[in-house]
Amino acid sequence: MENLKKELLEAQVGKVLENEPLANHTTMKIGGPADLLIIPKDVDAVKHIMDEVKKHRADWTVIGRGSNLLVLDKGIRGVVLKLGAGLDHLVINDQEITVGGGYSVVRLATSLSKQGLSGLEFAAGIPGSIGGAVYMNAGAHGSDISRILVKARILFEDGSIEWLTNEEMKFSYRTSVLQKERPGIVLEAVFQLKQDDREKITKKMQQNKDYRKETQPYNRPCAGSIFRNPLPEYAGQLVEKANLKGYQIGGARISDMHGNFIVNAGGATAQDVLDLIQYIQTKIKEDYNVDMHTEVEIIGEASE
Numbered sequence: 001m002e003n004l005k006k007e008l009l010e011a012q013v014g015k016v017l018e019n020e021p022l023a024n025h026t027t028m029k030i031g032g033p034a035d036l037l038i039i040p041k042d043v044d045a046v047k048h049i050m051d052e053v054k055k056h057r058a059d060w061t062v063i064g065r066g067s068n069l070l071v072l073d074k075g076i077r078g079v080v081l082k083l084g085a086g087l088d089h090l091v092i093n094d095q096e097i098t099v100g101g102g103y104s105v106v107r108l109a110t111s112l113s114k115q116g117l118s119g120l121e122f123a124a125g126i127p128g129s130i131g132g133a134v135y136m137n138a139g140a141h142g143s144d145i146s147r148i149l150v151k152a153r154i155l156f157e158d159g160s161i162e163w164l165t166n167e168e169m170k171f172s173y174r175t176s177v178l179q180k181e182r183p184g185i186v187l188e189a190v191f192q193l194k195q196d197d198r199e200k201i202t203k204k205m206q207q208n209k210d211y212r213k214e215t216q217p218y219n220r221p222c223a224g225s226i227f228r229n230p231l232p233e234y235a236g237q238l239v240e241k242a243n244l245k246g247y248q249i250g251g252a253r254i255s256d257m258h259g260n261f262i263v264n265a266g267g268a269t270a271q272d273v274l275d276l277i278q279y280i281q282t283k284i285k286e287d288y289n290v291d292m293h294t295e296v297e298i299i300g301e302a303s304e
Contacts, residue, residue, distance in 0.1 A: 018036060099130050
């Protein structure tokens, strides 16, 4: 790892941090250290980093803005790539846009609304990056990324870069081909939008933002929705029916506002969150015979 770090520093690929606590890089403010955390300065730097990672046979993980993510207490071995400032380009060509994987989803939705471009209103208030949103087919308010994506530029484990079409991404509910079948990094995405009335778009976005503020605890450290909705049921409603809102293990607490959110009430560990997730799963299975599957991505090494 020391040789890898030295070569990456010499190559000036961006910011390289050793033993960096990932609690500093997740919206839940939880997570042990990364052996090496790298914030690439641009797309070429990502390619170079991956070439070095492959040469040194190091493990690698990618994060964006740290939402929808629970990093375990012992952290992550190998290299963690954080896509952000170096991959936040935006090109608007009529109703088609090309945007970097590190671009903020909220910032993009706001920028497009000012241009009178419709299609991303559902994402108003969704924390996270475009790369993460494409990776997990993020959605809300009856829409999702699959409705607007034309193609995505992906860097795969073997160092190859390909454009995958919407069809090739194999989108389904909060899922894409990148999660298991073909692991890779979303470098940029192309979206097809529609021209519409700016006032109408802005109003719809504000409604979505207001709904989130009123019903979800984004003013507290959290990772977003913990469970996938076990349709036709809704995860938050099941938790509420089971009288679990406000239930707490260690520093992890089920939000009083929304049953599908776990907040860091202060000093929470990843193990606290895992224990609370398991408790919810067991209780809902016992009471309603429904299996609850996590939507939040859980990565890293657990404490023994």
